[in-house]
Amino acid sequence: MRGLSYLPLFLSLFSAVHSATTYDKRVVIEDNADLEAHLNKRVFGAHDDHFPEGHDRLYPRDDAYNHLKDKRAVPLEVEAARNIIKQAQVAQAKKNRNRFRNPIRPTFELRPPRKAAKSSQRVASSSAGDPSISEEVTDAAKLIAEFEAPTYNETLPDLGPGFPKLEKRQGGAFWMEGVSHGAVAIGGSAGYQVFRNVKDFGAVGDGRTDDTAAINLAISSGDRCGNNCGSSTVKPAxxxxxxxxYLVSKSLVGYYNTQMVGNAANPPIIRAASSFVGLGVISSNVYVEGADGGQWYINQNNFMRQVRNFIIDMRAIPNVMEGQGVRPAGIHWQVAQATSLQNIQIIMSSRADTTHLGIFMENGSGGFMSDVTFSGGAIGAYLGNQQYTIRKFSFTGCKIAVETHWNWVFSAKSFLINNCQLGFNISAGAGNGQGTGSITIMDTIILNTPKGIASFLSGTNRTSLIVDNLKLINVPIAVTSNGATVLPGGTTVIDSWGAGIAYDDSDSIGYRGKAQQGGTVLFGNIAKPAELLDENGNWFERSKPQYADVPASGFYDVKARGGARGNGRSDDTAALNNALAAATAAGQIAYFPHGIYLVTDTVFIPPGAKLVGEVWSQIQASGGRFNDAANPRVMLRVGNPGDVGSVEIQDLIFGVKAPTAGAILMEWNIKASAKGSAGIWGRSLLVT
Known part of the structure; x- marks a missing residue:
């Protein structure tokens, strides 16, 4: 290991084993011989039989090294590695604390354009991940991660009744493993790999091997859009x-236009080691060190990302180092449009001094998150963004479930908050710069929590708050404003309540804001159309289906079986019409491997059809039939007028190849035969 010096005192070796951060399991050391054997086995013996191809052994087992008389050099390096990691974690804690206390917020000022990235400017695959962490720290973090891996608590917490559980299903295979995969249609290099299985890049997934480098290599390989790139839609992954x-000791950095997807049938665990150094276990952006500062991506333009189907276990990461909070986050999610989180469980420390954050979001511009569960931690979701929709977040044992340090137009639906100290803190930043502009909280349950919502409803930068169908169970205070109770709680249901700015259309000059101070009730119980409600009286919702129980044989490949090309040049109109008809008739899901499917006439999506893309496969209108503005033509027709049934469409982009002045991208005719049976998830409409 680079720069690791041997320490002279054997007592430090014994201390290294017995003072290591452990959780439920400890190694029994009877004497010095046991100590030496244990350390040598942990450092040298762990990977003798299954060391993954593509990984470098931290310590080469050459003859000269193995014949050293004093094997105590190995445990001495372990102790030295601990010292390196301690210093690195203290330094990282200062950065994390500063970013938490002073989160960057959008200024919307013009700035000089970023210089276009040349191939050589992009992050090389060999140095994937956060470049601010040195090789010395990286090596030390890996050593300690693997050394202490057997001591980590592997028992997942029982969240209690009502909380979603990511459970292993029978069989365990996910259909993505058994289907063919697409290629880049335009602008990609020959052989570019769209689908990447992390195990093909050297990840082991045994909970004992540090998989950080292998996973970051899987994300970054192929000259993708990293540092000095800004944005690119050419090379998705x-x-x-x-x-x-998967044991990790540094951040897994998601590049632009990347989906990170776990097995939905049996979600993988990403376990952060006690030696973890970084801001987020998974990160969507990287802070650049040095005089220039800045980040890899402009936050308002940080598009096209997904993370879904994971359990993120942070419990081994320290909470406090040398008296200051470490503030690690499960996910650093600084994103904008066409982004989502789904089906994730974040497990944080439940210690009294916990400083863990589930999600850290300092800024961005819109997005969607759904079906995320948080346990433990200082703050479940620490959020700052705009025009954001969040649903089905569940929190248990967090000090604060949700804190917004600023926002514009947040919607929070179907939250479940249990045994926290505070449900929503939407008072942060109020009266000083940007605060929480407005938030709507719908169909939410808070129980066994002293205070439901802490807000700032009057004065400068006051928050506009709407509460709709809020159920309280053993919550003494429902809403406070600047510390004072404005709405008492208890065990009750608040049908509809709000405070903020009301618009009055009776004014002679038009709509004018009328301030409602101190939690004035703006409206009572509002009648809602039954067609839009579920059986419990909540606004109807349905998560994106992932077909975890459908085998690969249940998917109809529109290229391999349907004859479509998806190369952005060939006319795929007839092939797609035939493929959709055949797949629907067979009760199969039409699968679009990544590509651009060019169509020159209308494609019909029949009732009963299910369509799934791969990293936003694109159906693109082109040609003369779509170029007459006086006689517009539909590209995708979903059912015919009067049709009743089901249709499911996800992870596709519908666009055009100009000139297409008369193109109508989609005509939706079908009426759902049951609530939620006809829907679209994770798709975009692009017109250029």
Whole structure:
């Protein structure tokens, strides 16, 4: 290991083993011989039989080294590695604390354009991940991660009744593992790999091997859009994680236009080591060190990302180092449009001094998150963004479930908050710069929590708050404003309540804001159309289906079986019409491997059809039939007028190849035969 000096005192070796951060399991050391054997086995013996191809052994086992008389050099390096990691974690804690206390917020000022990235400017695959962490720290973090891996608590917490559980299903295989995969249609290099299985890049997933480098290599390989790139839609990647436990000691950095997808049938665990150094276990952006500062991506333009189907276990990461909070986050999610989180469980420390954050979001511009569960930690979701929709977040044992340090137009639906100290803190930043502009909280349950919502409803930068169908169970205070109770709680249901700015259309000059101070009730119980409600009286919702129980044989490949090309040049109109008809008739899901499917006439999506893309496969209108503005033509027709049934469409982009002045991208005719049976998830409409 680079720069690790041997320490002279054997007592430090014994201390290194017995003072290491452990959780439920400890190694029994009877004497010095046991100590030496244990350390040598942990450092040298762990990978003798299954060391993954593509990984470098931290200590080469050459003859000269193995014949050293004093094997105590190995445990001495372990102790030295601990010292390196301690210093690195203290330094990282200062950075994390500063970013938490002073989160960057959008200024919307013009700035000089970023210089276009040349191939040589992009991050090389060999140095994937956060470049601010030195090789010395990286090596030390890996050593300690693997050394202490057997001591980590592998028992997942029982969240209690009502909380979603990511459970292993029978069989365990996910259909993505058994289907063919697409290629870049335009602008990609020959042989570019869209679908990447992390195990093909050297990840092991055994919970004992540090998989950080292998996973970051899977994300970054192929000259993708990293540092000095800004944005690019040319080289997408779907990075797939089979079931397993992936030990990491640095951030997994998601590049632009990347989907990180775990096995939905048996979600993989990403376990952060006690030696973890970084801001987020998974990160969507990287802070650049040095005089220039800045980040890899402009936050308002940080588009096209997904993370879904993971359990993120942070419990081994320290909470406090030398008296200051470490503030690690499960996910650093600084994103904008066409982004989502789904089906994730974040497990944080439940210690009294916990400083863990589930999600850290300092800024961005819109997005969607759904079906995320948080346990433990200082703050479940620490959020700052705009025009954001969040649903089905569940929190248990967090000090604060949700804190917004600023936002514009947040919607929070179907939250479940249990046994926290505070449900929503939307008072942060109020009266000083940008605060929480507005938030709507719908169909939410808070129980066994002293205070439901802490807000700032009057004065400068006051928050506009709407509460709709809020159920309280053993919550003494429902809403406070600047510390004072404005709405008492208890065990009750608040049908509809709000405070903020009301618009009055009776004014002679038009709409004018009328301030409602101190939690004035703006409206009472509002009648809602039954067609839009579920059986419990909540606004109807349905998560994106992932077909975890459908085998690969249940998917109809529109290229391999349907004859479509998806190369952005060939006319795929007839092939897609035939493929959709055949797949629907066979009760199969029409699967679009990544590509651009060019169509010159209308494609019909029949009732009963299910369509799934791969990293936003694109159906693109082109040609003369779509170029007459006086006679517009539909590209995708979903059912015919009067049709009743089901249709499911996801992870596709519908666009045009100009000139297409008369193109109508989609005509939706079908009426759902049951609530939620006809829907679209994770798709975009692009017109250029």
């Amino acid at each position: 779907l990075v797939y994680f089979p079931s397993g436990t």
